[in-house]
Every structure is written in structure tokens, then in C-alpha cells.
Amino acid sequence: MRVGFVGIGTMGRPMAANIVKGGHELTALDAEYSRAASFAAEHGARSARHPAELAAVECVITMLPDGAAVREAYLRPDGLGAALKPGTLCIDMSSSDPTGTRELGRELAARRLTLIDAPVSGAVARARTGTLTIMIGGDDPAAIERAKPVLACMGDRLFETGSLGCGHALKALNNFVAAAGFTAVAEALLVGRRFGLDPAKMVEVLNVSTGRNFHTESVMLEHVIGGKFASGFALGLLAKDVRTAAELAAQVRLDAPLTRLVSERWALAREQLGPARDNTEAILSWDVSTGPEGVKQS
Numbered sequence: 001m002r003v004g005f006v007g008i009g010t011m012g013r014p015m016a017a018n019i020v021k022g023g024h025e026l027t028a029l030d031a032e033y034s035r036a037a038s039f040a041a042e043h044g045a046r047s048a049r050h051p052a053e054l055a056a057v058e059c060v061i062t063m064l065p066d067g068a069a070v071r072e073a074y075l076r077p078d079g080l081g082a083a084l085k086p087g088t089l090c091i092d093m094s095s096s097d098p099t100g101t102r103e104l105g106r107e108l109a110a111r112r113l114t115l116i117d118a119p120v121s122g123a124v125a126r127a128r129t130g131t132l133t134i135m136i137g138g139d140d141p142a143a144i145e146r147a148k149p150v151l152a153c154m155g156d157r158l159f160e161t162g163s164l165g166c167g168h169a170l171k172a173l174n175n176f177v178a179a180a181g182f183t184a185v186a187e188a189l190l191v192g193r194r195f196g197l198d199p200a201k202m203v204e205v206l207n208v209s210t211g212r213n214f215h216t217e218s219v220m221l222e223h224v225i226g227g228k229f230a231s232g233f234a235l236g237l238l239a240k241d242v243r244t245a246a247e248l249a250a251q252v253r254l255d256a257p258l259t260r261l262v263s264e265r266w267a268l269a270r271e272q273l274g275p276a277r278d279n280t281e282a283i284l285s286w287d288v289s290t291g292p293e294g295v296k297q298s
Helices: 012-021 033-043 067-075 098-109 123-129 141-154 166-195 199-206 214-218 220-225 235-251 257-273 279-285
Strands: 002-006 025-029 046-048 059-062 089-092 114-117 132-137 155-162
Touching (some): 002 012, 012 025, 012 123, 025 033, 059 141, 067 089, 089 141, 098 166, 114 141, 141 155, 155 166, 166 199, 199 220, 235 279, 257 279
Parallel strands (some): 002 025, 002 059, 025 046
Antiparallel strands (some): 114 132
16 A cells, blocks of 8 residues: 555654555655654655645554644644545544544545544554554444555554544553553552562562562563663653543543542653653652662662
8 A cells, every 4th residue: 555654753663664564655754854754764665744745645644642633634724634635544543532533533534534543552662573452443344444454564463442433542541551550569669668678579479469460570670670761651641641541431421530540640740750751750750759760679
């Protein structure tokens, strides 16, 4: 397929590279043209300065910071919505608001453009290897089938989750569960350390006990106790996803107090540390006595 890829950032760059490796003809577009140009030079792709240069593509993928950026990319006067020919397949792989995705889908449908959402899980490491988990939402089964050969270049676990917006909803809820797990482990380590426990020993025990989870197995020893803080996922992005999950609970009229509390904790970390910090650094904002090297062993 002729593919336009919008957003050559930390995740977008390796994802787009795998599309090229899959044999598709790719044109890269980014707000900073130098990123698109360097990507094109490295991977044998094309680069574009303006959305109008994507007029001939069959499929456009957006990998942008949030749904507001995606909406702006499509609906501004000189944006993708005006440039793309009718029938173009639009795939939003950003972490967007699911309700906003449905609204955008209706607006693009009026322009005869088909939107599906296909957010990802797996971070930069799996983006590089093309082994992301991809959650697909859409109202047009034929469009989803058209998308799968391109999506399969980037992920080896493709899940059809339901109607348009369901992929983004599941992504936000997954990240809420992940954030809740990190929050629980972080608080346990902080309490245990103050009582006199060795955080590394705590993680060792958690990993062979019922408290074992993704963070005890893959995050805490290296990034928190070890002070690396380099998981590759920004604190601000995770805080945004958890907020989206909390807002979704409110929209469906479910009282979800844990979702609200976890959202508040991550909002606090973002405000105190800044959105660009690694998400594993959130623990630093939850204990003012924690130094810059993280939760040290006793």
C-alpha cells in the first residue's frame, strides 16, 4: 500500500520503519520536517512538508501525542481532511480520547474518509521489533481488513475490540491498570523502606508471591531501585491515559473511585516533576524524602 505516516517521534519512527520493511511505500510527515527527512533518508522512504503531499496515499496513520493533535491534523483548513481523496483509510494509533475518536469519525465520514482506531501497547522496545499489541476499533469491517496487512508490520498481536473508539477505550483502561499496579508497588516499597525493609528483597519476595505483576518483574529493580528511570514512556502520557480512563468511567456513569484516585496521584506526579520525565519517576513525587537516585536498598 501507499502509506502516509504522521508523527515520526519516539514510537512513530520505529513503527514507520517496520512498515517500510514490510514492503509498503511510505511518506513521512512530521511537525518538524527534519525528523521526516532524516527518517526518509535512513529508510528509503519519502518525506513531506505538508498534508497535501499525502493526497495520493491509500492509508494514513497518525501517531501523535493525543486526540486533540489528531483532530487538528485532520480538520484544520490545510489539514489531512482537505488533502486526502475520498476512500482513504485513516488509522489513528495515538492514545486518543475514545469519545473524541467517535466524533472525529463522524466528521471524516462526511468527507468520505474512513477512520479506525488502533492504539498500541509494548513501548519502544516492541515498536522496534514489530511485536506491539494493537487494539483495533472500527465500524467498517472491510476497512479493518484493509488495515491489517499494514498493522501486522508493527504488531504480532492484533485484537478487534469493537466499534470505533473501543481500541482507544481499551488502551486507556489497560494503562490505568498498569498505572494502578505501579502505584501499589511504589507505595509498598516506600512504606517498607521506612519500616526498615530492603526494597530489593521486597521485590524478590513479591515476584514469587501473590503481589507479582509486570512492574515487580520488569520495572522496579532496574528503573526504580536501580535509579535508571528509563522505561521509555513519558510520565505525562501515562497521566493522560489514566485521566482518559477516569473520564470514560464518568461518561458511562460508573462510580469508579480507584480510577479517580490513581488519576489524581499521577496528575500530582506530572505537576511536580513535569510531563517529560519517565513515568517510573512518579515515585519520587510520592515521597519527598526520596532522592534523585530513587528507592535505595537499605
